[in-house]
Amino acid sequence: MADETYGARVVAVGADREGIEGLARAERAGVPTFVERLADHPTREAWDRALAARIAGHRPDLVVCAGFMKILGAPTLGAFPVVNTHPALLPSFPGAHGVRDALAYGVRVTGCTVMLADAGVDTGPIIAQESVPVLDGDDEESLHERIKTVERTLLVDTVGRMAREGWTVTGRIVRFGRPGG
Numbered sequence: 001m002a003d004e005t006y007g008a009r010v011v012a013v014g015a016d017r018e019g020i021e022g023l024a025r026a027e028r029a030g031v032p033t034f035v036e037r038l039a040d041h042p043t044r045e046a047w048d049r050a051l052a053a054r055i056a057g058h059r060p061d062l063v064v065c066a067g068f069m070k071i072l073g074a075p076t077l078g079a080f081p082v083v084n085t086h087p088a089l090l091p092s093f094p095g096a097h098g099v100r101d102a103l104a105y106g107v108r109v110t111g112c113t114v115m116l117a118d119a120g121v122d123t124g125p126i127i128a129q130e131s132v133p134v135l136d137g138d139d140e141e142s143l144h145e146r147i148k149t150v151e152r153t154l155l156v157d158t159v160g161r162m163a164r165e166g167w168t169v170t171g172r173i174v175r176f177g178r179p180g181g
């Protein structure tokens with residue numbers, strides 16, 4: 001049962017490939033789903049346009065990326081605010097392998113970041129972060145699972161505040177609240 005006080009509901013779940021657990025969970029919950037595969041398009045730009053059109057069909061107020069492992073192009077970024085969650089404390093360790101890179105560097109503390117996506121790779125304004133310790137004996141899987149436990153709560157809490165309170169961006173600084181509020 002959706003929480004009416006949360007301030008938002010999921011209108012659709014999309015992916016760039018089949019067989020994603022998030023798609024199955026959405027289908028079980030009766031939430032519309034879609035898959036837009038890069039391989040089905042002649043160019044990356046064509047995929048970008050097709051993805052933006054699929055998203056637009058569900059008329060979201062906010063797009064949330066969680067484990068979406070493709071860099072979004074201008075058609076999507078220009079049409080919707082996009083939130084992304086990353087398993088490292090940006091600007092450290094951006095990219096597709098943040099956990100592996102942090103572990104290899106030897107950091108003792110890492111974490112997760114919720115940010116607004118921009119045209120760069122994990123370079124957008126940061127909304128929220130939370131630290132996670134690296135423990136002796138950690139490998140990429142154990143550390144990533146510890147991060148995910150924190151990250152899932154941070155993402156849900158952050159998106160809920162954005163939906164209920166709104167947000168503003170001044171330079172690189174994101175604040176909750178509505179313009180002039």
Ligand SMILES: Nc1nc2c(c(=O)[nH]1)N[C@@H](CN(C=O)c1ccc(C(=O)N[C@@H](CCC(=O)O)C(=O)O)cc1)CN2
Pocket residue numbers: 065068069070071072073077084085086087094095096117118119120121122123124
């Ligand atoms: N325009 C943006 N799009 C996305 C961002 C972003 O910051 N700006 N964040 C990513 C998520 N992400 C890290 O948090 C991330 C995902 C994937 C990659 C990457 O190198 N992807 C390659 C293909 C990888 C693959 O198919 O296995 C690519 O897109 O060519 C880097 C960072 C979500 N989108």
Ligand SMILES: NCC(=O)N[C@@H]1O[C@H](COP(=O)([O-])[O-])[C@@H](O)[C@H]1O
Pocket residue numbers: 066067068069085086087095096097098148151
């Ligand atoms: N750079 C993007 C990136 O690394 N995204 C990460 O993929 C994981 C997906 O977990 P899941 O498959 O359990 O949902 C999450 O930790 C997310 O931050």
